[in-house]
Amino acid sequence: MAKSPETEHPIKSFGWAAYDTSGVLSPFNFSRRATGENDVQFKVLYCGICHSDLHMLKNEWGNSKYPIVPGHEIVGVVTEVGSNVEKVKIGDKVGVGVLVGSCQKCENCTNDLEQYCPSHIATYSTTYYDGTTTYGGYSNLMVTDQHFVVRWPENLPAEAAPLLCAGITTYSPLKYFGLDKPGLNIGVVGLGGLGHMAVKFAKAFGCKVTVISTSVNKKDEAIERLGADSFLLSRDPEQLQAAASTLDGIIDTVSADHPILPLLNILKPHGKLVVVGAPPKPLELPVFPIIMGRKIVGGSIIGGMKETQEMLDFAAKHNIIPDVEIVAMDYVNTALERLLKSDVKYRFALDVGETLKAD
Ligand code: NAP
Ligand code: ZN
Numbered sequence: 001m002a003k004s005p006e007t008e009h010p011i012k013s014f015g016w017a018a019y020d021t022s023g024v025l026s027p028f029n030f031s032r033r034a035t036g037e038n039d040v041q042f043k044v045l046y047c048g049i050c051h052s053d054l055h056m057l058k059n060e061w062g063n064s065k066y067p068i069v070p071g072h073e074i075v076g077v078v079t080e081v082g083s084n085v086e087k088v089k090i091g092d093k094v095g096v097g098v099l100v101g102s103c104q105k106c107e108n109c110t111n112d113l114e115q116y117c118p119s120h121i122a123t124y125s126t127t128y129y130d131g132t133t134t135y136g137g138y139s140n141l142m143v144t145d146q147h148f149v150v151r152w153p154e155n156l157p158a159e160a161a162p163l164l165c166a167g168i169t170t171y172s173p174l175k176y177f178g179l180d181k182p183g184l185n186i187g188v189v190g191l192g193g194l195g196h197m198a199v200k201f202a203k204a205f206g207c208k209v210t211v212i213s214t215s216v217n218k219k220d221e222a223i224e225r226l227g228a229d230s231f232l233l234s235r236d237p238e239q240l241q242a243a244a245s246t247l248d249g250i251i252d253t254v255s256a257d258h259p260i261l262p263l264l265n266i267l268k269p270h271g272k273l274v275v276v277g278a279p280p281k282p283l284e285l286p287v288f289p290i291i292m293g294r295k296i297v298g299g300s301i302i303g304g305m306k307e308t309q310e311m312l313d314f315a316a317k318h319n320i321i322p323d324v325e326i327v328a329m330d331y332v333n334t335a336l337e338r339l340l341k342s343d344v345k346y347r348f349a350l351d352v353g354e355t356l357k358a359d
Helices: 051-057 157-166 166-174 193-204 216-225 237-242 261-266 286-295 307-317 329-340
Strands: 011-018 027-034 039-050 075-082 095-096 099-101 141-145 183-190 207-215 228-233 249-253 267-277 296-299 324-327 347-350
Touching: 011 141, 011 157, 027 141, 039 051, 039 095, 039 157, 039 329, 075 099, 075 141, 075 157, 099 141, 099 347, 157 166, 157 193, 157 324, 157 329, 157 347, 166 193, 166 249, 166 307, 183 261, 193 207, 207 216, 207 286, 216 228, 228 237, 249 261, 261 267, 261 286, 267 286, 286 296, 286 347, 324 329
Parallel strands: 183 207, 183 249, 207 228, 249 267, 267 296, 324 347
Antiparallel strands: 011 027, 039 075, 039 141, 039 347, 075 095
């Protein structure tokens, strides 16, 4: 008989889990593997709430495995290391993002692109090498292979945990698609967790940033607080028309169905629309605007481990810190409801370390 989540491993652990597509979380007891020779065990301090957690909790992508302990923007403090671990020591702060495994042999892995490894393993709701399901950071502790652990820079606060998904997911495509050059005009669609980090990184690269949003109430803050140069209301055709052919690149972070024709129209010829948002339904791709302007539509997922460390060091150096609303563990269901309504500026971070209690 298969062992239960509570007994399959030796280390008792607890967190919050959802059991079905209602996505409602409640306290959950489970277990973690003993710290292996390449593993880092750490106590979770903060965990960001990503919109991907919402998609997964409700099985919107069709690959969820219940019960789900979500959370892939995790910062903690090391409590134990395996005998082969040299990267970090007990007491260090560390981070874990979306990945906890990959083959480390394929063309992608050997080029520091573990996120494109066909057999990469996600931090939660995925089958690990030992046949058990991975559980994420809405939990008291993690045991993770050191390759997928990043060193947390000293001058970054632990609640900046959303850098580990929202940060790297926007940093990586800005770099890869050459949208990181001073003076370029960059659009950011959707001013949520990912979007506000895209604004911060693009500004740090010296770009001019236009936020394209459905929420008129985000305009003043986008400009005054986040440093965007302009703001377009995506549901106002006149504003979009006035901005036609002005942008070199766009990072689209929208989590739901939305038209991309207006976005293609505000790109200059040869401009690039990079989709990082992951709406469950296909987007409609009109071909005339791309063939007439030799425009590119691309996609990107998080970043590799080397690039994630580079991004953190860049963020630490340039003081790029997510705007977080810190909430207690037992607020998580309310936070998820508010996230669905885009009612957060701009990312929730669960104070797991101080507020997660054993059941
Ligand atoms: P989020 O904080 O909820 O932000 C999404 C933003 O999209 C909202 O704040 C809202 O911005 C806009 N939006 C929402 N519904 C919309 C609609 N119906 N039409 C137009 N705009 C809408 O979510 P997030 O955590 O940033 O994640 C965004 C998406 O990226 C999710 O689908 C997530 O799964 C995906 N994701 C992908 C990766 C990757 O590696 N590619 C990594 C992480 C997350 P405004 O209020 O400004 O309109
Ligand atoms: Zn995420």
